[in-house]
Amino acid sequence: MPLLSVRDLRVEYPTTRGLVRAVNGVSFDIAPGETVGLVGESGCGKSTLGRAILRLAPITGGSVAVEGRDITHLTRRELEPVRPVVQMIFQDPQGSLNPRSTVGRSIGQPLAVAGWDRDAIEARVAELLRLVGLPPEAAHRFPHEFSGGQRQRIGIARALALKPKLIVCDEPVSALDVSVRAQVINLLKDLQAELKVSYLFIGHDLSVIEHISDRVLVMYLGRIVEAGGRERIWRRPLHPYTRALLAAAPAGHPRLARLRPRAVLEGELPSPLNPPAGCAFHARCPLAEARCREATPTLRPFGPDAAAACHVADATGEVPWPAPTSQP
Numbered sequence: 228m229p230l231l232s233v234r235d236l237r238v239e240y241p242t243t244r245g246l247v248r249a250v251n252g253v254s255f256d257i258a259p260g261e262t263v264g265l266v267g268e269s270g271c272g273k274s275t276l277g278r279a280i281l282r283l284a285p286i287t288g289g290s291v292a293v294e295g296r297d298i299t300h301l302t303r304r305e306l307e308p309v310r311p312v313v314q315m316i317f318q319d320p321q322g323s324l325n326p327r328s329t330v331g332r333s334i335g336q337p338l339a340v341a342g343w344d345r346d347a348i349e350a351r352v353a354e355l356l357r358l359v360g361l362p363p364e365a366a367h368r369f370p371h372e373f374s375g376g377q378r379q380r381i382g383i384a385r386a387l388a389l390k391p392k393l394i395v396c397d398e399p400v401s402a403l404d405v406s407v408r409a410q411v412i413n414l415l416k417d418l419q420a421e422l423k424v425s426y427l428f429i430g431h432d433l434s435v436i437e438h439i440s441d442r443v444l445v446m447y448l449g450r451i452v453e454a455g456g457r458e459r460i461w462r463r464p465l466h467p468y469t470r471a472l473l474a475a476a477p478a479g480h481p482r483l484a485r486l487r488p489r490a491v492l493e494g495e496l497p498s499p500l501n502p503p504a505g506c507a508f509h510a511r512c513p514l515a516e517a518r519c520r521e522a523t524p525t526l527r528p529f530g531p532d533a534a535a536a537c538h539v540a541d542a543t544g545e546v547p548w549p550a551p552t553s554q555p
């Protein structure tokens with residue numbers, strides 16, 4: 228049984244300028260102990276998707292199931308026993324840490340809410356600090372006394388307090404110095420090996436996603452446009468958008484770097500308020516055909532490890548590369 232099952236999930240909210248379809252029919256599973264990377268440009272709906280899984284964003288269609296239990300329509304009270312199972316860490320741990328509370332208090336707060344007694348909380352906080360590589364004395368200090376990387380460790384300790392099985396990591400290293408990023412990523416990997424926790428790892432930096440993910444979902448304007456194993460996606464990306472993301476990455480795949488003129492990402496992410504008809508990527512796609520402006524492609528499987536939403540993908544799942552442009 229998957230730990231998490233998301234089916235045809237929709238998150239829509241009205242604004243004064245119209246209905247925003249932030250998440251527009253997304254389906255995927257996460258297995259126990261697995262890390263699924265969710266990648267896309269900012270504004271594509273990935274954070275909203277992550278929050279919807281914790282019921283922190285308004286779900287307007289589809290379903291979310293945790294360990295086989297549909298949580299989509301549970302009341303606040305019914306959700307209580309499910310809450311510990313799925314936790315979240317954020318880009319800016321500062322936001323989830325009260326500056327006036329000691330670190331020990333912040334980490335122990337979910338335990339206090341769950342009714343643990345003082346001594347048990349103290350012991351658990353010490354254990355959590357050890358798990359994230361901080362000294363026990365850290366419990367008595369305040370968040371501002373720590374560096375960004377240490378604060379993210381504190382955020383991770385807090386998320387781990389109730390022994391979750393899934394942690395939604397929303398760009399947890401994007402705000403950190405490059406030198407610290409690898410340390411936090413390695414910590415997450417070590418914790419996974421020790422605790423068998425699963426991650427939904429949201430990011431826009433492909434080198435980070437590549438380092439941590441078993442499988443990858445590529446999101447564009449509220450939809451998943453490609454899904455598959457990390458190896459396969461890096462070796463043989465199908466969707467023109469995935470290729471453009473890979474080619475634009477600072478440490479792009481050598482093969483893709485050579486093909487860069489053919490996969491360059493031009494233009495801006497369209498607004499989810501007025502999504503283009505047909506394939507939402509058509510205005511930026513070097514392979515766009517007439518049908519791409521009319522019909523919306525659905526995510527179709529092309530083998531056990533590959534799915535893409537693109538009209539040009541033929542029966543074998545291959546998408547031809549466009550001819551090189553004349554620019555160098």
Ligand code: SF4
Pocket residue numbers: 466467468506507508509510512513514515516519524536537538539540
């Ligand atoms: Fe490009 Fe058409 Fe495929 Fe969309 S469906 S990615 S526009 S080729």
Ligand code: MG
Pocket residue numbers: 269270273274398
């Ligand atoms: Mg975001």
